[in-house]
Amino acid sequence: MSTKIKTNKSKKIDLRIKHLSPLDAIAKRRKNLQKLLNVNLDSINTPSCTCQSACSTNCESMIGYTQIPLGIAGPLKIAGSYAKGDFYLPLSTTEGALVASVARGAKASQISPIKTHLQDIGITRAPVFTTSSLSHSQSLVDFVNKNFSKISIITNSTSSHLTLKEIIPTILGRNVYLRFIFDTQDAMGMNMATIATEKATDFIEKNTSAVCIALSANLCVDKKPSWQNFILGRGKKVQAEITISQKTLKSIFKTNIDSLVELNYRKNLLGSALSGSLGFNAHYANIASAIFIATGQDPAHVVEAAQGITTVEKIDKNTLYFSVYLPNLIIGTVGGGTKLATQSTALQILNITPKTSHPTLTFAEIIASAILSGELSLLSALASKDLAKSHLLLARNNKLTNKT
Secondary structure: OOEEEOOOHHHOOOOOOOOOOHHHHHHHHHHHHHHHHOOOOHHHHOOOOOHHHHHHHHOOOOOOOOOOOEEEEEEEEEEOOOEEEEEEEEEEOOOOOHHHHHHHHHHHHHHOOEEEEEEEEEEEEOOEEEOOOHHHHHHHHHHHHHOHHHHHHHHHOOOOOOEEEEEEEEEEOOEEEEEEEEEOOOEOOHHHHHHHHHHHHHHHHHHOOOEEEEOOOOOOOOOOOOHHHHHHOEEEEEEEEEEEEHHHHHHHHOOOHHHHHHHHHHHHHHHHHHHOOOEEOOOHHHHHHHHHHHHOOOHHHHHHHOOEEEEEEEEEOOEEEEEEEEEEEOOOOEOHHHHOHHHHHHHHHOOOOOOOOOHHHHHHHHHHHHHHHHHHHHHHHHHOOOHHHHHHHHOOHHHHHHHO
C-alpha cells in the first residue's frame, strides 16, 4: 500500500504572499495550509512540548527551548513506491534562500513527477571483542555464525519492534568486530539496537573466552562519514530521479542542459574528488538538516545524509536526467523527537501519521525527493550565475519584505 496526500489542484496555496506584514503573511500562509491539508497547526503557531516527556526522554538538565523558523515548500509531486502525490515540505532553518530554493526545485516535479527507488538496509551496531590470537578470532566468528539463530532469539526478545537481520564479522588480529544489522520497523532504532546488541554480547562472552571491549567500536558507522556505509548503506538507501525538458530548465531555472551537465562534472565530481570529500553533491546537508530538525530526527545523522552522489546526464538535446543517491538515511517516524508536538505536526503536514502505511519508507522517499529539488535548484543557480544575487535578495534584512 502507498501513502497519497489528497489535494485539490485548484486550491493549491500560493506561498508567495505579498503586501502584508511578516506576521500577517505567516498567519495567512499557515491558515491556508491548515485548510488545504486539514491538519491542526496550532502547535507551530504557539510552540509547545510536554516538559515531562522532553525532560525524561529527549533532553537532560533542560532549561528551555530554542526556536528555529519553520518554512514550507511545495507542492512536491512524487511518484514513488510509497510516497505518491503532492507533498508540502516543512523546513526548519535559519539560512535565507533555502526554502525558496527547494520550492523552486519542486516546481519541476509538477511537470515531471519525481520517481524513487528504496532499499531498507537496517540500523547497525558493531561491538569489538578482544581475543588471544588469530585462531581464537576465527573460532569466535565460527561460534557467531553457528549460533546466529540463538543470538537472534536473544536480540529479538528485547523489543517486539526489532528483528536481527544479519551479523557481519571482521577480524583484525586479536580483534573481532561484529556488525549487527537490525530491522527496527518505523523507529530510527539506534537505542533499540544498542540494547539488543548488549544482550547478544553478554551471551557471546559467556560462551566464549572473548571479551567485549566496547559495545560500539566505530564499525557501525554511526554519525560519522564512512566509505563502508557509502557502499553497503545504512538505515534507508534511497535514490530519486527526474527527467527535465530544455524548455522547463529555461523557464524555471534560467539555464540549459549542457551547462548543468558540465557544472555537475566539474563541481560535484571533480571538485569533490580533488578535496577528498565523501559527498559528491552540492548541498544535501542543507535540505536534510532542515527536514530533520522540523520533524524530530536526530540532527547528528545529517553527517550520514550528506553523503551521496548527484548524477546529471544529457539524454538527448531536449532532455536532462537528474538523480540523487543517498546511501545512509537514518530516520524514524515514531519515538525520539517525533513525538514532540511541533515535530509531530510537521510530520502530519507530510501526511505521516500512525495510520500511514509504511510511514518511514514513505518519509524516506519524500526526503530524497526534497533533496533532489534543492540540489537541482542550487546547481541551476550556479549555472545561471544567480547564486549571489538570490542570497542578496533573500538573505538580507533590508529585503525582508520580499521573503514573506
